Amino acid sequence: MSDHSTRRSPWLTEDLDLLRELARSFLAREVAPNLWRWGEQGHVDRDLWTRAGAAGLLCLSIPEEYGGGGGTFAHEAVLIEEQARIGDSAFGTSVHSGIVAHYVNAHGTEEQKRRWLPGLASGELVGAIAMTEPGAGSDLRGISTRAVRDGADYRLTGAKTFISNGSQADLVIVVARTGGAPDAPELSLLVVETREAEGFSRGRVLDKVGLKGQDTAELFFDEVRVPSAHLLGGRPGQGFAQLMDQLPQERLIIAVSSVAAMEHALALTVEHVKQRTAFGRELMAFQNTRFTLAECATEAAVARSFVDDCVLRHLRGELDATGAAMAKWWASDRLCRVVDECVQLFGGYGYMTEYPIARAWTDARVQRIYGGTNEIMKEIIARSL
Numbered sequence: 001m002s003d004h005s006t007r008r009s010p011w012l013t014e015d016l017d018l019l020r021e022l023a024r025s026f027l028a029r030e031v032a033p034n035l036w037r038w039g040e041q042g043h044v045d046r047d048l049w050t051r052a053g054a055a056g057l058l059c060l061s062i063p064e065e066y067g068g069g070g071g072t073f074a075h076e077a078v079l080i081e082e083q084a085r086i087g088d089s090a091f092g093t094s095v096h097s098g099i100v101a102h103y104v105n106a107h108g109t110e111e112q113k114r115r116w117l118p119g120l121a122s123g124e125l126v127g128a129i130a131m132t133e134p135g136a137g138s139d140l141r142g143i144s145t146r147a148v149r150d151g152a153d154y155r156l157t158g159a160k161t162f163i164s165n166g167s168q169a170d171l172v173i174v175v176a177r178t179g180g181a182p183d184a185p186e187l188s189l190l191v192v193e194t195r196e197a198e199g200f201s202r203g204r205v206l207d208k209v210g211l212k213g214q215d216t217a218e219l220f221f222d223e224v225r226v227p228s229a230h231l232l233g234g235r236p237g238q239g240f241a242q243l244m245d246q247l248p249q250e251r252l253i254i255a256v257s258s259v260a261a262m263e264h265a266l267a268l269t270v271e272h273v274k275q276r277t278a279f280g281r282e283l284m285a286f287q288n289t290r291f292t293l294a295e296c297a298t299e300a301a302v303a304r305s306f307v308d309d310c311v312l313r314h315l316r317g318e319l320d321a322t323g324a325a326m327a328k329w330w331a332s333d334r335l336c337r338v339v340d341e342c343v344q345l346f347g348g349y350g351y352m353t354e355y356p357i358a359r360a361w362t363d364a365r366v367q368r369i370y371g372g373t374n375e376i377m378k379e380i381i382a383r384s385l
Helices: 014-041 047-054 073-085 093-107 110-122 239-275 287-315 321-351 356-368 374-383
Strands: 127-130 146-150 153-164 171-181 184-193 200-205 216-227
Touching: 014 047, 014 073, 047 110, 073 093, 073 239, 073 287, 093 110, 093 127, 093 171, 093 184, 093 239, 110 171, 127 153, 153 171, 153 184, 171 239, 184 216, 184 239, 239 287, 239 321, 239 356, 287 321, 321 356, 321 374
Parallel strands: 127 171, 146 171
Antiparallel strands: 146 153, 153 216, 171 184, 200 216
């Protein structure tokens, strides 16, 4: 729940309030002063990961026995909200902690969990997941990266793109074909430890319209040997089921961040129109300004209520793929609408990159694309009708 919202989310607790204070303090000290610089260099500083790990802010919802915080998805949501509150779109912790670590925790063998989760929790390992390819996005059947069994190893060959945390990742979960027909591939998830992987290389850090400080890269695998012990879950052909199991949480993360970003944009704009004058009076005195902000505040409140309900359902283990798809497309769509209205109220200043509202605008657009495009979300919903 952002400062601008007057509604306290029903999933919040006193423990989460304390976490919010910790997260807010850490982000103000370690992240906010560096956002512009990270935007120019295309990634956060590597030691931010270990500092966040030392502060206990990585893998908040991973069990303590593996080095995590022992919390729930609600703990991850608080950190996501606090990042949005300062306009932080650079630190890819939601991918690292909320997605990569959960693939390992939910589907890894005991040996795999003990091998990788403590490093992810400490920040010694940076995690990424490599699904998208130059020729395959939301449609997993189009994946061409292939892993062929060769004795005790797999030989992994293919290319991935748009990979968050890609240039810094020490641990990459790679979606690959391990068999099956061209139109019905058998998919598996292989975990690549990049530091010692011969044949693994990174392309450029991609120059995006928004999310300038978020490390997004191309990854290449040329006959990379991956021990069969690093096949997630230990059995081939489980990849599609593993992906379907984890995608609802990924989409809920996007919904949570979209609502928080909406509230952030609204707070920035309310402050601006109360200070800026035109024709001898505050912008807030104009009916168009008040009505536009009334609409934006309502959009944000409705989205907050729905996404809060989805968080509660997820905490109870009841959020299904359809509900997550609804939350993802609706919240990200509303975000783009609200932030665009907010930019308009800033006038020319809203188009200047040094203004946070301009960065919020460019950062928002990709929310409707990644995690499965909103068109795919509607297809998932339609299939349930």
